[in-house]
Amino acid sequence: MLKSPELVVAFVLACLSGSAAFAGGSTELKGEAKPAPHYDIGRAPTPEEIRGWDIDVRPDGQGLPVGKGTVAQGEKLFMDNCATCHGEFGEGNGRWPVLAGGKGSLTADNPVKTVGSYWPYASTVFDYVRHAMPFGNAETLSVDDYYSLVAYVLYLNDVVTDQNFELNNKNLASIKMPNEAGFIMDDRATSEKAFWQKDPCMKDCIAPVKITGRATAVDVTPEDAKEGKSRGVE
């Protein structure tokens, strides 16, 4: 006996599909309240399996694990795990990412996009660091360590100013980042409407042109790519 309209729909769809893979469907329907799978391939993950992998965090705080850490604790962890690449103050060594500074630079010739100058949400820092850091040693620190590190990165950016500040799963979502309002949705369909045309111009479209810039003058192309050169890998 089909118990709900949803079940009926699922059953009818499955039958209409004529799929031979609909094995076991009717027994599922008899025995359980849930609609039957169409293919019955794979299995349900256990709650423990989901818990182990379900590490994403949203701006509203959904997904934040229970834990806490202070700026001071984060400073020590940062020196041990992060400063080699990011610099002790988040200034970035070489081409490794700059984490702090750059405030007010987004309209400058060379914008410096950091956690403080650019990132819209504190949750993003936690989500990213917990997913991918320390580089080459990802997902190895404790939850409290990740809170501490994020607290220190926020401190480097003056988002929090007290060395004793404790970041935790209760207060992270309430932290406002300076550039949260700095983003707009993709508006190309309207702001670039002029790029949609009926027929493109074919003749005398612009005045005669001159060369204004040359890649050879900048000369940063890898040597082995130049014509006739061989890297000699065989």
Added chain:
Amino acid sequence: MSKDNKIQSTSIARQSRRGFLAAAGGLAASALAPAARAGGNPANQPPNVPEWTRSLGEGVAVRPYGKPSKFEKDVIRRDVEWLTASRESSVSFTPLHELEGIITPNGLCFERHHGGMADIDPADHRLMIHGLVERPLILTLDELKRYPRVNRIHFMECAANSGMEWRGAQLNGCQFTHGMVHCVQYTGVSLRTLLEEVGVKSNGKWLLVEGADSAAMDRSLPIEKALDDCIVAYKMNGEALYPEQGYPMRLVVPGWQGNLWVKWLRRIKVGDQPWQTREETSKYTDLLPNGKARRFTWVMDTKSVITNPSPQAPIKHGKGFTVLSGLAWSGNGKVKRVDVSLDGGRNWWPARLDGPVLDKALTRFYYEFDWNGQPLLLQSRAQDETGYVQPSKAELRKVRGYNSIYHNNGIQTWHVQANGEVENVEVA
């Protein structure tokens, strides 16, 4: 670019100029006999019988997995070392100037990793689908392969392709200016099939898609696209995905920026809002001149590039009949037309599309002409089926400025010099 890099590259440039002069001298001296002009060993050329005719070749199965001729050893992916801090978080580029047709060979598809290439034993790989679904699911590769299959040919372009060219001509070769694109036939399971299997709840509007590599790349994907044409792929061009392309399974998001095509796909979580992950906030957002940044700019705009001639593929035959070859693509759908200019965009001539013209796939175009040996300013301009016409770089900068990094689909100019050499230039 750092000062150090600049100094380094300048000394390389001096060497390369010497190299070129030597090569040019060699060319001039060889204008004697026909065989010598074409190069090679006259003993293997008519009227003589070549050595490979006079002796047996290698038997079958000596190369159980075939590879290109040893004479093609320069057809390789290349990287630009000064671009990134490490090769584990970097990019290598497709040698577009060496390829024809629309399919990119598996070993030449550009690479972009954020935490190196995960080398995964498929026996231990799992795909978990959970969140706002009726029936959470965990699948092995073998189980994924039991679902109905689809085959689709699509281009995949990194949103940062041509990103080094926003401020002017910088890299001298289409491998570097445009090589973060490839086109592959994928085999896999429609994401829609899997989502129907797990039963997305009515408030399920977004997917978090996540990789199993050392960066565990995560991105938000709207449900409309997920139900439209996305694929969980496990084959490319008929064989298993290459590790650097996400073996054993990756997401295919046709027409959308490559960063969403999560490799080594381990998890799909259904939610009711986007996650605002690092790769969709601090990266892959397009900074405008007013300091605001566009986000969720998923679609790759209509674009084209001439692959031959180009800086790495100069005209060597002198004046005469010349085949100009190139690629066009659009994240909006099919390429409708491509035009070619020889004078830097003043006058245009329709190019000939040849081979399949597919939805959100690379499309090959040709323009054959009789080169008179005079310098040229070559450009190509694509229009897609929605009417979008690839803009000039000036038109693009007018709206997007210079600091966008991503989504540079402006018209490329190659300067062909009288000696057949080609360079990347900007014109105005």
